[in-house]
Amino acid sequence: MFDAGEGIQLALKKGGVGIRALEVIAISHMHADHVLGLPGVLMFRAQCDDPGPLTIIGPRGIQKFIKHTLDDLRYRINFELNFIEWHKGCDPTAIEWNGCDVKWEPLVHSTFCLGYRVEEHTRPGKFNLEQAKQLGIPMGPLYGKLQSGQSVTLDDGTVIDSTQVLGPTRRGRVVTFATDTAPCTGLKNLSQSADLAFIEGMFTELHSAEAAEKKHSTAASSAQIASEAGVCKLVLVHISPRYTFEDEKILKKEARAHFRGAIIARGLDTFDIPLPD
Ligand SMILES: [Zn+2]
Ligand SMILES: [Zn+2]
Structure with a gap:
């Protein structure tokens, strides 16, 4: 989720977007119309049984804002809450x-x-079925391995590299x-x-x-x-x-x-x- 305007949890409900699927919230800046919906989202999410961790990324101050909100409202959340705040020289x-x-x-x-x-x-590149057949690779689990970029060894000892059957990435x-x-x-x-x-x-x-x-x-x-x-x-x-x-x-x-x-x-x-x- 990008930003959280007031009442955003209602939009999530209306849009049929499961709150459990919400794992990361990215906040642009500390203006009311972009953050005031956060307490509502956290409370809504805390209604789920064991919803799993949530990470909030954003500018410096976002963690303090949430901490104050939770303290002042004496609200307990039932999931791990992580913060990543931007700082000069941080990873892009x-x-x-x-x-x-x-x-x-x-x-x-x-x-x-x-x-x-x-x-x-x-x-990964597209799997070339014709090529795979020509190379004598039997249909089955070897196809999956090749598709995920691994090389495989056939019964006769021939080693096939994934690049032989995959197109360009x-x-x-x-x-x-x-x-x-x-x-x-x-x-x-x-x-x-x-x-x-x-x-x-x-x-x-x-x-x-x-x-x-x-x-x-x-x-x-x-x-x-x-x-x-x-x-x-x-x-x-x-x-x-x-x-x-x-x-x-x-x-x-x-x-x-x-x-x-x-x-x-x-x-x-x-x-x-x-x-x-
Ligand atoms: Zn603004
Ligand atoms: Zn704005």
């Missing part, structure tokens, strides 16, 4: 989780803010989450060739001066960066609540002038990330 990979590297990098906002990039590990998918931020290098780095990018598109061009002053972005500037970074699918988030449905049409039009097909996120939207190959 915040955590390795579920076959992915979760990377972080500072953005530019009115308070210290982190953007995230989830990189799925490289996947395939790149994993990339998802970017970047809000709140003014246009910056960090945003561009995190977005590089992302399959799916959630980037803030808070303001229309009419309010670009306000965006700059508050260290936020316009939908158009985010779309431009996403386009330059070679993002595949762009979803704009963190739209200013001042905008009506009609205003959002302007926002979308301004974004789409730079990035064809840019989407404005709605609550409970879901997005598929197809495998690149």
Whole structure:
């Protein structure tokens, strides 16, 4: 989960996302609209029997905030809670989780803010069934071994290396989450060739001066960066609540002038990330 706005546990329920599956929460920055949902999430999760450990990654201060909240509310949680806080010179990979590297990098906002990039590990190449048959490898468990990159020995003593039956390795998918931020290098780095990018598109061009002053972005500037970074699918988030449905049409039009097909996120939207190959 990226960030936890107020009442996020209700959205999890509505969206049918099991709280038990939630193992890592990545927090961008210490502004109320990004962290006030955390106590609710922790309490919701504590209703499960033995939900397993939870790791919260984020800026310095996130651990203190949670500790105070738990102490002040005298709330007990029934799972291990781990924290990883960003610091100067820290590893660019915040955590390795579920076959992915979760990377972080500072953005530019009115308070210290982190953007995230989830990189799925490289996947092994495609298994060449014809080749395997020609090499006389019997169907069965040997196929699995070769597929996972191991070499195998046949009954006649022939050693087969996995590279003989596997195609070139395939790149994993990339998802970017970047809000709140003014246009910056960090945003561009995190977005590089992302399959799916959630980037803030808070303001229309009419309010670009306000965006700059508050260290936020316009939908158009985010779309431009996403386009330059070679993002595949762009979803704009963190739209200013001042905008009506009609205003959002302007926002979308301004974004789409730079990035064809840019989407404005709605609550409970879901997005598929197809495998690149
Ligand atoms: Zn903020
Ligand atoms: Zn915000």
